[in-house]
Amino acid sequence: EAQVTQNPRYLITVTGKKLTVTCSQNMNHEYMSWYRQDPGLGLRQIYYSMNVEVTDKGDVPEGYKVSRKEKRNFPLILESPSPNQTSLYFCASSFRQGAIDTQYFGPGTRLTVL
Amino acid sequence: KQEVTQIPAALSVPEGENLVLNCSFTDSAIYNLQWFRQDPGKGLTSLLLIQSSQREQTSGRLNASLDKSSGRSTLYIAASQPGDSATYLCAVDTGNQFYFGTGTSLTVIP
Numbered sequence: 207e208a209q210v211t212q213n214p215r216y217l218i219t220v221t222g223k224k225l226t227v228t229c230s231q232n233m234n235h236e237y238m239s240w241y242r243q244d245p246g247l248g249l250r251q252i253y254y255s256m257n258v259e260v261t262d263k264g265d266v267p268e269g270y271k272v273s274r275k276e277k278r279n280f281p282l283i284l285e286s287p288s289p290n291q292t293s294l295y296f297c298a299s300s301f302r303q304g305a306i307d308t309q310y311f312g313p314g315t316r317l318t319v320l
Numbered sequence: 321k322q323e324v325t326q327i328p329a330a331l332s333v334p335e336g337e338n339l340v341l342n343c344s345f346t347d348s349a350i351y352n353l354q355w356f357r358q359d360p361g362k363g364l365t366s367l368l369l370i371q372s373s374q375r376e377q378t379s380g381r382l383n384a385s386l387d388k389s390s391g392r393s394t395l396y397i398a399a400s401q402p403g404d405s406a407t408y409l410c411a412v413d414t415g416n417q418f419y420f421g422t423g424t425s426l427t428v429i430p
Contacts, residue, residue: 210363239418248324248422249364249409256416264417265321296363307352307413311363 208233210312212297218318219287227282227315229297237300237307238280239264240272242293243314249296255280256302287319322347322414326421333400334429341395341424343410348388351413355384355395358407358423367408368395400428 210231219225231238239254241264251264255274269291271283280299284291297312323346333339343353352371356364368377368384370393376385383396393410407423 241420246422249411249420251417251419254417262416265419298364308366308369309354309364309411309418310366311356313363314361 210297210299210310212312212315214315215313216316220320221288222286225284225287227295229280229312230278231299232278233299234277235299235301237302239298240282241296242266243296244293289319291317292319293317322412322419324410324412324419324421326410326424328424330425332427332429335400335402337400338398339400341408343393343421345391345412348391349414350388351415353386353393354411356409356411358409364409402428402430404428
């Protein structure tokens with residue numbers, strides 16, 4: 207089954223404790239992306255990756271890191287989480303075939319930073 | 321910077337009614353526009369994708385239109401059903417990045 211998986215689905219942590227949220231897709235997609243969703247603000251893009259070893263900042267990259275060592279995986283790293291990073295996080299992937307580009311989303315990770 | 325707006329923020333209609341959701345964007349330099357559905361506590365599911373060269377796309381009871389020059393898209397839902405209750409989001413693809421609206425929360429009353 208074609209899918210994007212994220213782990214963990216729920217996480218409660220404390221300020222300053224490094225964490226990683228994993229994202230994996232089995233569709234051989236080149237493009238992967240991380241978003242955060244906050245009430246009233248919608249989804250905002252954190253980082254995206256056009257292919258292996260190619261990553262770039264989205265609209266809200268501060269406080270986050272990513273890596274793309276393999277095509278299928280795109281982990282999101284919070285080196286020193288703060289309460290303002292409490293949010294719902296989504297990973298997404300897609301082919302980049304010119305303008306035909308449907309995004310597939312993971313189920314989301316709800317993060318609470320105390 | 322691209323900004324995407326969706327109106328209304330919430331909508332409640334009786335079952336069977338036809339309805340229109342609106343999406344507007346500030347920069348017409350887009351590759352495509354997608355409409356998504358999000359159920360509470362769930363991820364996003366793609367409903368329709370309209371390429372920048374297209375005017376509309378249809379899937380079942382859903383029809384999406386795109387007027388790139390005016391920066392507008394509409395999602396038309398025919399004969400609404402309670403199962404259509406969800407939040408609907410539009411997103412524009414500028415080539416590298418995606419910009420989402422804040423969504424329209426739809427409730428269809430049986």
